[in-house]
Amino acid sequence: MESFKLTLLKLQDYTLLTFDIFKGLSLFKKYWNDILREMYLIGASATRLIFFGGLFMGIVLTIETGHQLDEFGAKTLVGRTVALGMIRELGPVITGILLAARTGAKNASEIGGMQLSEQIDAMRAFGTNPVHKLAMPRTVAAVVMFLPLTLIADITGILGGMVVAKLSLFVDSSFFWQQVFDSLAIKDFIAGLTKPLLFAFFISTISCYYGFTTRGGTTGLGKNTINAVVVSCAIILLLDFVAAKIIWEFF
Amino acid sequence: MIELLNVSLNLDGKQILDNVSLKIKKGDIGVVLGPSGAGKSSILKMILGLWKPDSGCVVIDGVDICGLKEKELLKIRRKMGIVFQGNALFDSLTVRQNIGYFLYEQNEMESKEIADLIEEVLTFINMPGIQRMYPDQLSGGMKKRVAIARAMIYQPEIVLYDEPSAGLDPINGKQILDLIKKVRDKGSTSVVVTHIMNDAVSIGDQLTLVNNGIIVENGSVHDILNSKKEFVKDFFYEIFQDIELLKKEQLV
Numbered sequence: 315m316e317s318f319k320l321t322l323l324k325l326q327d328y329t330l331l332t333f334d335i336f337k338g339l340s341l342f343k344k345y346w347n348d349i350l351r352e353m354y355l356i357g358a359s360a361t362r363l364i365f366f367g368g369l370f371m372g373i374v375l376t377i378e379t380g381h382q383l384d385e386f387g388a389k390t391l392v393g394r395t396v397a398l399g400m401i402r403e404l405g406p407v408i409t410g411i412l413l414a415a416r417t418g419a420k421n422a423s424e425i426g427g428m429q430l431s432e433q434i435d436a437m438r439a440f441g442t443n444p445v446h447k448l449a450m451p452r453t454v455a456a457v458v459m460f461l462p463l464t465l466i467a468d469i470t471g472i473l474g475g476m477v478v479a480k481l482s483l484f485v486d487s488s489f490f491w492q493q494v495f496d497s498l499a500i501k502d503f504i505a506g507l508t509k510p511l512l513f514a515f516f517i518s519t520i521s522c523y524y525g526f527t528t529r530g531g532t533t534g535l536g537k538n539t540i541n542a543v544v545v546s547c548a549i550i551l552l553l554d555f556v557a558a559k560i561i562w563e564f565f
Numbered sequence: 566m567i568e569l570l571n572v573s574l575n576l577d578g579k580q581i582l583d584n585v586s587l588k589i590k591k592g593d594i595g596v597v598l599g600p601s602g603a604g605k606s607s608i609l610k611m612i613l614g615l616w617k618p619d620s621g622c623v624v625i626d627g628v629d630i631c632g633l634k635e636k637e638l639l640k641i642r643r644k645m646g647i648v649f650q651g652n653a654l655f656d657s658l659t660v661r662q663n664i665g666y667f668l669y670e671q672n673e674m675e676s677k678e679i680a681d682l683i684e685e686v687l688t689f690i691n692m693p694g695i696q697r698m699y700p701d702q703l704s705g706g707m708k709k710r711v712a713i714a715r716a717m718i719y720q721p722e723i724v725l726y727d728e729p730s731a732g733l734d735p736i737n738g739k740q741i742l743d744l745i746k747k748v749r750d751k752g753s754t755s756v757v758v759t760h761i762m763n764d765a766v767s768i769g770d771q772l773t774l775v776n777n778g779i780i781v782e783n784g785s786v787h788d789i790l791n792s793k794k795e796f797v798k799d800f801f802y803e804i805f806q807d808i809e810l811l812k813k814e815q816l817v
């Protein structure tokens with residue numbers, strides 16, 4: 315019962331934090347430099363990770379499904395499975411999980427460290443709302459940058475699949491591309507491109523929340539960083555399920 | 566004017582402050598003294614409104630700040646500056662950005678003006694030319710001075726110092742005290758937390774002795790030195806010893 319109450323209180327705090335982040339959007343111009351810096355740290359400098367993450371997902375997906383399809387003599391359909399798999403599911407989810415680990419750990423430990431060394435108190439003392447100064451730019455940066463990163467994962471995944479399809483399954487590249495374009499419909503793009511926005515928002519707000527609520531020295535910081543990453547990953551998987559359900563029901 | 570009225574604070578089931586009342590007049594330097602863990606830093610956090618009391622209230626220039634929302638508090642805090650005990654410098658920002666933090670955030674001055682002001686302040690605290698360094702490249706004493714510069718650059722009406730001269734050599738310590746007096750002479754009200762007795766006696770207009778979250782004695786230097794309370798005598802024994810010595814020397 316006590317822990318249930320505690321969970322409700324935490325949820326309440328988290329909700330208030332997200333409202334405060336929305337209010338902070340009015341300071342968009344003032345904190346423009348912070349937003350740009352976070353866009354670089356959260357987005358641009360994660361390009362390599364996402365590039366290789368997407369590439370290998372595409373390669374593995376092609377190998378696994380390619381050989382299965384080959385048994386039915388349908389290996390030419392491999393372009394179809396890779397494109398759908400990457401755009402709808404693996405692109406967004408792999409990018410989401412990789413960025414949950416990367417961005418989640420970054421936000422929680424940075425803000426948590428500032429909390430422990432009284433820098434958050436110092437900010438408040440000097441008349442700044444730390445949520446507006448720290449959490450708003452991080453959230454905006456994540457929401458803006460996750461989409462292009464997901465696209466990078468999608469594209470490198472499909473390209474990797476194309477190369478493997480040619481070299482190990484001997485599927486002609488032009489045929490592969492034809493399959494890719496034939497299979498994709500509008501709803502696949504809706505699914506594949508709205509997920510990153512949702513993931514970005516939740517990863518950022520959750521990890522900032524754990525940063526701000528850090529207590530109890532370095533042990534507490536470690537614990538909250540773990541929580542930030544674990545909860546972000548769990549939310550991604552949950553949201554992915556919900557999104558899949560909604561899209562199959564309504565589109 | 567800063568006023569604490571019957572302020573009590575309980576954290577994690579522990580009584581941190583117990584019915585604390587304190588009044589520091591405009592333009593005065595109020596010194597808060599006490600042993601480690603007495604609740605001195607907590608008193609400063611109450612004055613800033615970073616912590617809210619469980620009962621009682623904190624009144625700054627006639628405004629009861631305890632009922633205020635964070636947004637309104639931010640406005641009140643803009644007339645205060647604070648030096649935290651652990652400095653709390655922003656470690657992702659350079660010395661220049663740290664010292665100018667308040668002015669850059671307010672965005673009411675040209676950045677050239679701010680840069681000039683920072684240079685002036687750095688010369689004043691005897692560390693010119695360190696604008697581009699980061700806090701973790703500075704020594705403990707240098708960090709302290711940067712923290713002081715950050716708190717006083719915009720000449721706030723109220724400046725709070727938590728152990729400003731701890732960890733400094735005597736020369737720098739003295740400079741800091743002179744600095745605090747200078748800031749006071751410009752009309753600021755100051756609260757200085759310290760456990761260095763000589764400092765307290767030399768700069769304090771009004772002394773407050775705290776122990777275990779309770780105010781033990783409160784008054785001018787003269788009042789405190791003439792207090793009959795055992796704890797006061799124990800706490801100031803060094804000074805009493807010095808006085809005894811002086812008296813003996815005069816007799817000889």
Ligand SMILES: Nc1ncnc2c1ncn2[C@@H]1O[C@H](COP(=O)(O)OP(=O)(O)OP(=O)(O)O)[C@@H](O)[C@H]1O
Pocket residue numbers: 576577581599600601602603604605606607608650
């Ligand atoms: N965040 C906190 N949560 C719970 N208890 C705290 C917290 N901060 C301080 N305390 C407790 O409050 C009491 C007073 O702390 P405070 O920092 O005000 O002491 P202080 O007089 O400044 O001591 P020092 O001279 O060592 O700095 C201590 O017993 C401390 O354990």
Ligand SMILES: [Mg+2]
Pocket residue numbers: 605606607650727
């Ligand atoms: Mg203290």
